[in-house]
Amino acid sequence: MWDSYLYFESESTTKAFLQQTYEECCIPKANVYAFQNASKFIYYIKQARQYYSSASHSDILVRPLLLYYGMVSLLKAYVLTRDPDYPSNTRVLQHGVTSRKMKKSYYSFAEDEVRVQKEGLLPYLYSFLNKDGLNEKYRLQNLLAVIPELQPAYQRLYKQITMTSVSLSSHRNFEQLCTIFYLPEFVLDEVHLTYDAFIHYLNRYNKGKASFAASVIEAPRGIIRLEWHHPENIHVTENGDGFENTLFTHDYKGNFSFKIKMDKAHTIPEVVTHYMIMYVLGMLCRYETERWGEIVFSFMSEDMYMIQEFLTLSARKFPNLVYNLLLKERYIFRIE
Template sequence: MDPVQNDLFIPFYSATFSRKFLTERYEENQIAQPKTTSYHTCSSFMYHLQHGQLYFKHASIVPIELKPILVFYGYVQLLKACILTLDPNYPESSQVLAHGVTTRKRKKSSYRFLDDEVKIQKNGLFSHFLDKMFHVKHQEGEKYQMLTLLRHIADMHSLFTRINKEELSYQGRMTANRVYISAKILDSYHMTANRFEQYLEANTVEVTSKRFQVSDQKGQLEITLPSSPSIWRSNPWLFNYKGEIFLLKDKEHTNSYKLPELATHFLLLYNLSMICRYEAEWWGDLIHTFDGVDYPYIAHYLTIAERKIPLLISSFLT
């Protein structure tokens, strides 16, 4: 694991610090007896973080054959720590212990990872953390294609460009609460600057009474934001690992997709971990024969997930 990432959670490995941190979160969320409750959840919170980091540490040194399992279960542990900051009774029932996602059990001979789908179930960890952390409900029965999920991770866009000659996004430049981005995005979205303002207000996840302001400065839009988007909760903005900001070129991809990036990673890693465990022949052929087009996307994505997920979790906690 990157030494910088290793330091992300260091303060939480003090029971005194973690209890104070949890007490403050419980007070913010009006949870009864916040101080007493933090004493009960503190150890579990710290162990989830510790176990998550251990999975990621070992994921960084194992071959790609095993990496999806370690990254996915490391991520699950970190997610559970996040949930405990909002839901001290987790897990309150066995319903939230399942992953809450399903995929096709048998892969056909023509199987292609990018075309594969996962389906959301009514109960389980996925729906629970979406509800608690993002107030997103009613995902039961929704299906998500792997290609769509990968398109919504900014760090993947350079690979799409190299392989498919496909530019997926416009990169912006961010200073404080302003973003500067090519005015060509207005043509891509078939919008005026005024309509684009309304679009951003309607599609931004952060609820605020302040308004966006968009002005066209000689081919470059200056967008004044009500507040700076956070890397873990940024829709419709996308952030890469370096903290650079992007907007997808195709507004239809944005309009029809409301998942936060942490949910995107969950679905991708769930499917990859299932393939790794239960589709040994396909997984082995992928890695050792380089057949088809899936390998570069999977290998590049796993590198990104390994580096970026601890950063997203840290951003949520702090």
């Protein structure tokens, strides 16, 4: 995956990429901005690569901090593609989030909270990704609940199901030009809706050209059968934005999941979710060194299981998420 970022470490290709991106955003003097920002963009990417490389060889005592600053460098590169004058002031260089510096005597990572500030990198980044506003604060367990790869660990640790796998039909329906997919029937009970009402519920969260429809063919017992329609793509796997719906997400292997539990934490982009969680972990190992050591090395903490799962996943997935944002496509890097 990081080899793909080499495309952005060449001045000529970076200039061309930035100019095209600025032109697509209708930014005046796109060629001038591309020339001015090429070196800055390249150094953001190179710095991020070094942070992630160092994190992969570092002890867990300091790894979250390295991963967090690697995230910051990647996000600054993305923001630069949307705002050629970034940073226009020192306020946008702040973290944009905060957490309680001094933790309580009894500390639970899942119950900790991250608060969103009015200014800084996070709210500024979010303004380019989502029209909906951010909450003032988020509980970490709710953020962990919306990362698909963590769902097995989440269910095991917290005894809750917040996502379920989507089964896609490989068959392409050329008569109706749609994708057939299946969900477990229990999702209807979870959202307290009938089958027809569930179709309307799905369509409320569309954010593109796609739409959902009921299937005329009855599904086997225990599952429900649905149709996904798109004017330009027959199969959802061919669409760069997937289902184009807030209720659906996908893991880094391209497998789709449906979000059963819906709240504000479920509507934010996954890059924002990773950023918030990693910020708290970075602050723990930076300012709460003794407590962080107890979490890492104590057999008494159940937090370490989820933290380790998240650190491993985020180191692999976050650069992939930003790469997708930069190129406006859904790229899947498979490990052979």
